[in-house]
Amino acid sequence: MIWQLDLVILTLVVICGIGSLMIKDLLGAAILFGAYSFMMCVLWAVMGAVDVAFTEASVGAGVSTVFFVAAVFHTTRRTKD
C-alpha cells in the first residue's frame, strides 16, 4: 500500500462527500455522490477487498447514480435550503 496514493484518495473521498452535501444543485450533488462512490471503490480495491470494490463500483457508482438522476429529473433542480 502506497501511502501517498492512499492519502490522495482519502482526501478526494472527503472532498466529494462534503461537496455533495454542500452543493445547491441537486443534479450536481448526485454526480458528486457518484464520484464519492467511485473513490470509495478505489479505496476498497487498494485495501484488497476486491469483491466489495466491485459491488461499490456497480451499485454505488453505477446504478444508484442513475436512480438519483432519474429522481432529480422529476423534481426541482435547486434546493431551497
Place this chain on the structure above:
Amino acid sequence: MLIWASGEFPPWGDPNSPASLHVSPRYIEKTMEETSVPNAVTSVLADYRGYDTMFETTVIFAAGVSCFMLLRLFSGRERSSHHYRHILTGLTLRVRRKGKQLPELEEFEPMDSLWTPYDLILRTLCRFLIPFIQLFALYVIAHGHHSPGGGFQGGVILGASMILLAISQDMRSALRRIRERTLAIFSVAGVAIYAGTGALCLILGSNFLDYAALSRIFPVDPVGARSLGIFLVEVGVGIAVMATMIVIYHNLASEGFLDEGL
C-alpha cells in the same frame, strides 16, 4: 468522537486482531477442501453465511416491490396529452383528449413529450455496447467461484445494460424487450430459486441451505455439490437483482406511467 474511537481499532491487516484470530482462519483454510471454491469470499457469502445472503436478496426484492407500489399508476390514470409522430413527414401530433388515444396506425408512432432528435453516434455505440455488457455480466455471475464477482454484481450489471437501453433509445423499446410482467415474474423467480435450493436440501434430509445434500440427486460428490449449490444460488440472486433494478428504474424515470422516461 467517532474518529477518536476509531483510533482504538486494531491496525490494518493486524494478524492478532480478534477478527482474524477465530473465525477467518477456519474459512480460509477449509474453503478449498469443503466447497472446492477458490474464492473464499463467494463461499462465505453463499454457503457459510447463506441465510444472510438470502435475506439480502429478499430485501432487494422488497425494495423493488415498495418502489412499484409507491410509484406505479394503474389503469385509468394517464397523461393529459399524448404525442405522436407521422413517420413519413416527421409531423408531430398532440392528442389532448384525456383517455383517448390514437388507434394503432402504421403511419404514426407514439413519441415522448420531451423528445430530442436521436444522436446517431450515441445510439449506435449503445446498441453495439449492450451485448458486450450483458456477456460480461453473465461471465461475472458464472465466474464468481474463481474471481471477484458473483450473483449480486452480475445482476446489477445485467440490469444496468437494460437501463442503458432505456436511456439511449426510449423506454417503449426497452419495455418491448422485457415486459413489465416478465420483470415481476423474474424478480419473484430469483428469490424462489434461492429459497427453493435451500428447501430442496431440507427435503433431501439435511439442514436448510446445506448444499452437500444435493449430491443425492446430481451426479457430483458432496464437495462438488456445495460448489453447485453456490452456483444455483448465485443465479437466483442475479435474476432477482437484475429484474428489481429494471423495475425501480422504469417506475422512477416514468413517474409510474411506464411509457416514457429520461
